[in-house]
Amino acid sequence: MSTQYSVIGTRPVRHDGADKVTGRAIYGADFQMAGLLHGVILRSPHAHARILSIDTSKAKAYPGVQAVVTADDFPEAPDKMVDLGEGETPLSHIRGNVLAKGKALYRGHAVAAVAAASLHDAEEAVKLIDVQYEVLPCALTAPDAMKDGAPILHESMRTKELGQKTDRVSNVAEHFRHVLGDIGAGFAEAEAVVEREFNTSTVHQGYIEPHAATALWNNDGRVLVWCSTQGSFVVRDATACVLDIPVSQVKVTPTEIGGGFGGKIPVYLEPVAAILSKQTGRPVKIVMTRRDVFEGTGPTPGCYMKVKIGARKDGTITAAQAYLAFEAGAYPGAMVGPAGMTVFAAYDIPNVTIDGYDVVVNKPSTAAYRAPGAPNAAFATETLIDELAEKLGMDPIDFRLKNAAKEGTRRADGPKFRKIGCVEVLQAMKAHPHYSAPLGGPNRGRGVAIGFWFNVGLQSSCTIAVNTDGHVNLVEGSTDIGGTRTSIAMQAAEVLGIPVEQVQPVVEDTDAVGYTAVTGGSRTTFATGWAAYEAAQDVVRQMKERAAKLWAIEPAAVQAERGVFSSNGHSITFKDLATKLATTGGPVVGRATVNPRGVGGSFAGCIADVEVDPETGKTTVLRFTSVQDAGRAIHPSYVEGQMQGGSVQGIGWALNEEYWMNPQGTMVNSSLLDYRMPTALDLPMIETKIVEVPNPGHPFGVRGVGEANIVPPLAGLANAIYHAIGVRMNRLPMNPPAILQALWDKK
């Protein structure tokens, strides 16, 4: 903890802790109100099919059924771009994904919905909807979907190349290219070159709480929504666009959220619940099953990559080249752009070429997942970096340090890095006792890897009202996923000079707080924290005015330090001054809105020890250390929690998780029994080392810590497996069958 702060860097109990550990917190599925109906969605059994007809008559006649809707019940508003806070999406894609029209583009694509008095009635009635399909051939991987003659998902789609629409009818939505230096000259200079192809599977964020939403189309014409989301304003704006009503006609109240990781940014249920409510005049709640979540929401892309890196004998990397083809799922947006921007971002390489392809396939439309695109890309790069270090006879961390990106390093996509902590993270890895600890046994190996994520800024709002007992109410709009109520409150408390326990943070609905973008992109402690910092400064300014009134002096003559206002012999605490608000001018409310610059990217690294059983192919993680540059760790426990969570998700992605698809495009492991996420019993304690290279762009130096930690584990484990059994894994997941196959191939 830094001595310059009273609150920043401490580990207070989270404000929402009591409600969460006692079960009082209200999550999406917990929501109840009088007259509530239950909705159930009918999903396509085919991965690619033309919808010839939908007959809802039998379902409508089922006892208890109040309404049945299809895409035809949505207004036919002209297509337009919808700003979802982190970027724009065509309305037609949002609407088409919420309820399919014309074609079902993946198994699990929503086709119709029923609202009934009981969940059981709705489940029975939905089976009576008669949909006639013309089943079409499907394309399930990027390479397959890019082949000549591949089934085309969107007949009107043409490949775009930076704003230029080509005449190619294709499943490739977009192609981009980054070029730096002279790739030919760079490889000509190289004395060691490694090149491999890599494939990764579709994986899901795996949040424990399934999606849940309740909507009431009120008699006054307003649509009220209660839902589990990473961004209430995103839900408001997307729902309003799909329903073709003004955004001010929609009010969204975020419930508590049981995980999101990027997957709870898109809307799936809210417009459907709203249209069912409009037809019935009653509130309608829809809760997904786990199978709905796997089949009907956005996982992160599988991909095909071909990457090549060359270096001189002295360990200087001279050139790097990447071909990245990412599966977008049913609609464009495969996160291949960030993959292309991060694939070589950790290194200072003078000659680089990167080609990226955003490819639609007959799988659920992908969504963000912690540092979207970067883990896939780092799996390829960091595996090759390890291989190159071995070829050159260098320690893998020393090799990375020799080429590490620093302030002023130009990335392949153009801009130069500002202040970053890549070198400091590598130095912390090298110095960590884990790196030099003995492995102690056969078939054991140690791997390291690093990764980068940009983080984002975006808009946030905050108000702080002073109570007469010296406590303050802090109103914000950022859904609290990982303890951000407290990390935001701590920044306000630091400015106000009061204990964080005297700040009561509240996450409010879209009517009660100014626009606030999603809790995502590692932005909340950075941006909403900054809004809280500014709102607290506004409170301090007003409190100085009140103190000045008491002492009949100018406000500029009042100093504020650690919760005490003073001037020339006068002194009063924040708490005592709060008792005098009514007589000095009335309530004090600070406010701030921000759309901040100064975003600071974060580097992370991992050290992983594994033991591989050559008989079964099973990999056991023996020890795992996560290292990350937090900029400034506002609440170190929550930073460590993010590092541990991201590491565990990365381990699952590396070793077990995959959408196991049959040739017809059906996911055959759509339960948490068969989709094998790691549990506490599978893993050692994840060790953490926080590095602090303060971000000069933020008042407290915050960088954002929610994502970079998931980037290194995929390659870190691949490298550890190589050092254990001598096979380079180039396909995820590295599960027992894959390991055994690799061992047999080696023989």
Place this chain on the structure above:
Amino acid sequence: MATVFIPALLQGLTGGRSKLEVAGATVGEVVENLDRAWPGIADRLVEDGRLRTNISVAVDGEVSPMGLLEPVAAGSEVHFVAAISGG
């Protein structure tokens, strides 16, 4: 004058030039001036009076929340990059 880095896929419009010195007090003005010298570039970057979806502009390494309205100083570096979102 600002230094504008031309994305690889637009260099066909600039005779293969990857960097150009361009006048302009804002990104919008820079794009207008760029388009005067190398017609067609504005159409690839701008749609309906703003940067195209999925394109952001970075000035001196900082991705701007203001897009075409972002001020540009003499000697600034201007890059057109993919818009970033996170999880």
